[in-house]
Structures are given as structure tokens and as C-alpha cells.
Amino acid sequence: MNYQLLEKELKKRLDSPYVWGRKQADHFDKQTNFIYKTFLFKELLEKIESNFCDSLKYNELKNYTLNRWFNFWSANAVETIFCEDINVTAHKNSKDKYTDFYISTIPFDHKTTIFPKGFAKSVPYAIEHKRELIGWLYNNQSSQKRQHFKNRLFLIVLDYNNPKDNWKLKAEILWLQKIVSTYLSTFDTQKLESFSFHNQIVKSDIIWAIK
Numbered sequence: 001m002n003y004q005l006l007e008k009e010l011k012k013r014l015d016s017p018y019v020w021g022r023k024q025a026d027h028f029d030k031q032t033n034f035i036y037k038t039f040l041f042k043e044l045l046e047k048i049e050s051n052f053c054d055s056l057k058y059n060e061l062k063n064y065t066l067n068r069w070f071n072f073w074s075a076n077a078v079e080t081i082f083c084e085d086i087n088v089t090a091h092k093n094s095k096d097k098y099t100d101f102y103i104s105t106i107p108f109d110h111k112t113t114i115f116p117k118g119f120a121k122s123v124p125y126a127i128e129h130k131r132e133l134i135g136w137l138y139n140n141q142s143s144q145k146r147q148h149f150k151n152r153l154f155l156i157v158l159d160y161n162n163p164k165d166n167w168k169l170k171a172e173i174l175w176l177q178k179i180v181s182t183y184l185s186t187f188d189t190q191k192l193e194s195f196s197f198h199n200q201i202v203k204s205d206i207i208w209a210i211k
Helices: 003-011 026-031 033-037 041-052 058-083 123-128 130-140 163-171 173-185
Strands: 088-090 101-103 106-114 152-158 193-197 200-210
Touching: 003 058, 003 163, 003 173, 026 033, 026 058, 033 041, 033 058, 041 058, 058 088, 058 101, 058 106, 058 163, 058 173, 106 163, 123 130, 130 152, 130 193, 130 200, 152 163, 152 173, 163 173, 173 200
Parallel strands: 106 152, 152 200
Antiparallel strands: 088 101, 101 106, 193 200
8 A cells, every 4th residue: 555645635625624514324334435435535526516416415425424434544554554564363254243353363343533532531541541541442432333342452642632533633644654563563452451341351452543
């Protein structure tokens, strides 16, 4: 993957407000699944116009598409960065929603996310109480097909001085590459948090990406 080119494309989206207007939902996903095969931002805008120009929900669908595209390609890059590490093995089934890759034979899904406002506690507190934050993330993030209680690594991006711009850090692919590489170089299974969800043991951790 050409990380420099992808970062350039992702940053073209930063000029438009990051507005969902609604929670993510399966039926909206079906209408915007063309994001998976649309790499260039210009092409994305063209498809938005051709697909939704006559829709009464044009603005809602446009914002939804822009956000899904941005989040998907950023996450795709992060997953690729993980899989380039010598101790990481990509999952053979790329469509498996529970596993992106294996680290030391442990299967993981990964999720890049902004620091959640709903946690309602400070960042220093969250860093010191990692387990509490992970539990909150499992129980409060994602719904419908996205929600699961399997092993997951949370990559949390945070612009400390401009929290409203947290989401923009997902475009900083080369910076995120260094953070992930550093995490993997010191990866220790003993440092993972263990939870019991629905009668199964789940392993998880947080990787902080703070500017």
C-alpha cells in the first residue's frame, strides 16, 4: 500500500465538516458500500453525486459516505501496517469481522477510534485506568453488525489541544505507522487485559496515538 498517496487522499476530506447526522446503520451501509472500491477522493465525490443527487436525504447520505470512506481507508492502512510486522500474520479471510490478524498466534480485530466523549472522564484518568476504558468501549461502541465481544485492539487518536479535531488524526498514516510499529516492538501478551464477555475470555489493549 502506498501510504503517502493514501494520506494525501484522506487529507482532501479534512476540509469538509465531520458530521454523521445519524448513527451508523446497516441499511445506510448497503447504499454506500461503493466506498470499499473507491480509493481516490475525487472519484468518491463523483459517485456520491451520481448515486444520491436526486435523493431527499442527499446531505445525510453524502456525510455518511464521506465518513465511512475516510474511516474505512484509514483503518485499512492501519491493518496493513500491522500485517507488515514480522510477528503479525494476516487473517486469510479478509471479510471476517472478528479477526483482522494474529499477533503471537492471538487473533485480533482492530478499531481506530477517537477518544470517546461519552467516557466522561479525563484522558489522564483513562490512561491510568485502561481496563475501565476498554470495558466502556466494548459496551458502548458499535451496534448492529459492528458490535462483537472478541479480541480487539483499540487504536485511540487524540489531539490533546484540539479535541474537536481528533478525527483528523486518522489521516496521519505515516505517523500512525510509527506508533503501531513501536507498540509491536514491545508487544507482551502479559500486558493484555482479559475480560469475560458472554461466557468467553476476551483479550484487549489500547494503543494511544496522542498529539
